[in-house]
Amino acid sequence: MMGLALLPFLLLLSLASTIQGQSIFDVTTYGAKPNTDITQALANAWTEACASTTPSTLLIPKGVYQLSQSNLKGPCKSVPIQVQVEGTLQAPIHTKGDGLVLFSYIDQLILSGSGVFDGQGKSGWEKNNCHKKKICTKLPMNLKFSFVTNSTVKDITSLDSKNFHINLLGCKNVTFQHVTIIAPDESPNTDGIHISSSEEIYILDSKIATGDDCVSVGDSNKQVTITNVTCGPGHGISIGSLGKYTKEKDVVGVTVKACKIFNTTNGVRIKTWPDSAVAFMASDMHFEDIEMENVSNPIIIDQEYCPWNQCNRKVPSKIKISNVSFKNIRGTSATPVAVKLVCSKSIPCEGVEVADINLTYSGNRGPIVSECANVMPTITGVQNPQICAKPALANAWKDACTSTNPSKLLIPTGVYQLNQSILHGPCNSTIEVQMEGTLQAHPDPIGAGLVLFQYIDQLTVSGTGAFDGQGKGCKKNDTHLNKICNELPMNVRFSSITNSIVKDITSLDSNYFHINLLSCKNVTLQNVTIIASENSPNTDGIHVSRSEEINILNTQISTGADCVSVGGTNKQIVITNVTCGPGDGISIGSLGKYTKEKEVSGVAVKSCKLINTWNGVRIKTWPDSASAYTASDLHFEDIEMVNVSNPIIINQEYCSSNQCNNKIPSKIKILNVSFKNIRGTSATSVAVKFICSKDLPCEGVEVADIDLAYNGIEGQITSQCVNVIPIITGKQNPRACVEATPINPPSTTD
Incomplete structure (x- = not known):
């Protein structure tokens, strides 16, 4: 009879043991078994742990457990509450629900352990098209923290999420430390850690390899610190994209420091949408002591971010970027444009500091360079590449175009490399560009054209020189085959040019059209020579569009279109x-x-x-x-x-x-x-x-x-x-x- 009387006590002891004043809630005592669905057992264990009046630990021991979706909701009666994951929680193959585990309205949560949250994302990645379409069905994340405060997440692993691995919404004072995130580089939209509408977030000593941003800091965030994170493969560490939705608010105080980024498609990046749905500030953003290894686009501000053409690029971004620094960033770039600061035309960036940049490019697409628009950064220390340095042609054009007397810009005999030069008017007087040398594009060029003349009246382009597109090395010109394609750069483009003459010049081996006239009036091309192989696709010699009174005289053209x-x-x-x-x-x-x-x-x-x-x-x-x-x-x-x-x-x-x-x-x-x-x-x-x-x-x-x-x-x-x-x-x-x-x-x- 005494043994029967002890049964209720032993049962309670098995469900919740107490170690030094802390209650332990082991999911296996609630019916959880390896290789079975433990959704209900986890829910029951959480309910009792959260209701406990003493600090408690919910334990998921070693083993592989299936889980449909678990909503672990607070507030809890006692703090802290710890979830210790030593096993693997495995999501179903299907793509329903918001996430594998959702934590919400909890103060002083500790999520720890050597366990794994396995999203089994391979089954859903082909359906993950929200990065391409405005209207789409979002797939479940691995972990979502909503309105969680004063908490720590440490030592866990997130594997193969179908969507974001870890998402924070409305959180405050949360630290992630020694977190590991793993997914292949072809897994779409699988941001490692995405932060939104939160403040005082710390991401420390973590390793992230995924198919999208390693860390993405969205809108309405304050005081986010990212330190000693190793990122790659992936899309780098990003602030943004910002401005896509109407209810977004300011982003203030983001620090990225002592990180290593390797084999990623971007490095450290701020990105905002043109034609923004709302106007706000993004300020006090600092990137320091970053090591790059084979990173495409290592340093970026992109206020014309518009993936899959989901916006109107012609309308400038309304996001004001200010007080930004890039300091002590070093390593190797996989692209020749290593620094790209493209700010909003209507609201230029302010207070941008660039210091001690030492990046090298080992490819064959030209020298390492920077690209800048609508920004005047403060530059100190080492500059490799030279930051926002205006090339000689741009400087000469500026002086010639602003002259109040008729002027001539001379390119003397010799071969000169050129990325892209936009020679923009209107000018104060008549202007002539005398080409005696050769302007040579890089073998794998970027941009709309080698030289772009825009909004100029009474322009003369003359001389025995050549525009050399070096198109022989390009095998990507498929605009004649595909409706959706990337157009390659032309050699020379004339846009909105009036009462002008082009004579005696040569266009050689363009990657695309040799000479393009767009919205021009009363322009004569005379004694022009155009040369390309008959096998060069889509290399029209002279293409005329939306123009009138165009005269093409005494010209020799050999090309592939x-x-x-x-x-x-x-x-x-x-x-x-x-x-x-x-x-x-x-x-x-x-x-x-x-x-x-x-x-x-x-x-x-x-x-x-x-x-x-x-x-x-x-x-x-x-x-x-x-x-x-x-x-x-x-x-x-x-x-x-x-x-x-x-x-x-x-x-x-x-x-x-x-x-x-x-x-x-x-x-x-x-x-x-x-x-x-x-x-x-x-x-x-x-x-x-x-x-x-x-x-x-x-x-x-x-x-x-x-x-x-x-x-x-x-x-x-x-x-x-x-x-x-x-x-x-x-x-x-x-x-x-x-x-x-x-x-x-x-x-x-x-």
Whole structure:
């Protein structure tokens, strides 16, 4: 009978033992067993531990335990309360819920032990697309701390989370020490520790390897300290992104010190969204004693952060960045741009200090450099690279452009390396750039172009020099194949240039278009030479867009795409005495690919010679056009063809690399077109090809004095015509449209 009386006492003793005044709540005494789901057992153990009137420890002993989701909620009756994890808590394969373990409303929590929170993220990473889409389903985290205060997390490991590993929301005075975070570098959106709306947060002596930011400090945070953290792989240590959501508030007092970052896609970074949803301050942010090893983009302020084009880059960020320092940062950069400080145009950064930067770049994409915009940092100590140093060309341009007298900027004979130079007006007087030397891009260049001229009136670019894009080393130009792609830099771009002349210069081996004119008026290009391999993709010689009164005269072009291409929204373009070849000929179009295109009118191509080109003179429009407009007054006259494939073309079914729906007719109306006195040899048996839109047949097409001979063996020289009835005069070789398809062909039955 005495043994039976002791049973209740022994049962209570097994559920909660007391060591030196501290109650121990072991989940195994609540029914938890290895390799089973312990969600209920953990909940029961937490309920009693949290309700205990003496300091308590919830123990998860060694072993692997399955867990659906556990919400460990306070406040608790006694402090501190400790959760000691020695085993592995393993999340389910499915992607439901907010997290594996959620701690909320707890004061003086201690989470410790050698155990592991295993998110089994491999099953969910392919579904983790919130970094790409505004509207998405967020996957569960491993650990979430909400409104936890005066607490410590130490010695634990987070493994393969499906989303963030550890998230803090509304916390105060919480320390993370000796924490280990592990996930592969291809795991998306798996920030190691993400902090939001918190203050007095300390992350110390921790190791983080993941697929996103090792530590990300979001909005509404104060006094965050990150010390002795080893980060890599991952995206580095970031403040931001900031400004995406409307209820965000100031970020103040972030210190990152004595950290090592290796093999990451970024180093230490501040990032804010353009077109911010809210305006606030980000201040007192300091990065010091950081070692970089093979880190891309080691030092960054990026106020144009816009992943996956989820914003409007043209609207400047409203986040004011001030009182920032980068000190004693050393090591190796995996990219030539090692320091990038790009601040908001409307609210420039203030109080930025850069001191003792010693970074080296061992790649072959040029020298190590910095890039700066809308910031004037205070610079002291070692500078490698030189921080925000304006290159000689930029300085010379500034002085020449601000001169009140007509001025000349001279680039003398010699070879000069150049990253990218933006020569911006308006200028105070007429200005000439005399090119006698060679401006040479790096073999793997970045940016929009080698030299960009913008908003200048009465500009002259002249001389015997060359713009050398070094495009032979680039294999990434797939803009002709893919709708979504990264455009490579051009050699020379003229934007909003008026009453100007470009003469005698050479463009060599561009990575993309050689010369681009955008929104220009009354510009003449004369005696220009353009040279690239016929195998160089998308290297149009001169591309004209949204411009008028453009004259291209006495020029020689050899390239891998159109010698001259006239895009949408152009008026009065004259192309005279141009020698083209190899290349894709002289083209109007392609037209209709983009929604904002407008009419093209008044293009004259005259007295040109085409040699060994894939096409001759051509008008090309997209089927299933994104916009509808007219292309009119287009004239080709006195053209000599030498071994040219497809010498004369109208193609309203142009669909490069199957990027469109061929079954929907083009909406571009072509009218008042002439092909006159075109002679020479064709490399294809079809020498004249008019394929017009079924919905909007071509009108007013005149063909006169065509004399082409076919030098191949594939039959007789012929023409092909669809949805057009041209006016034909003079010599016809081949006979044009002798078997033209009627504009409205009669229906047929079997």
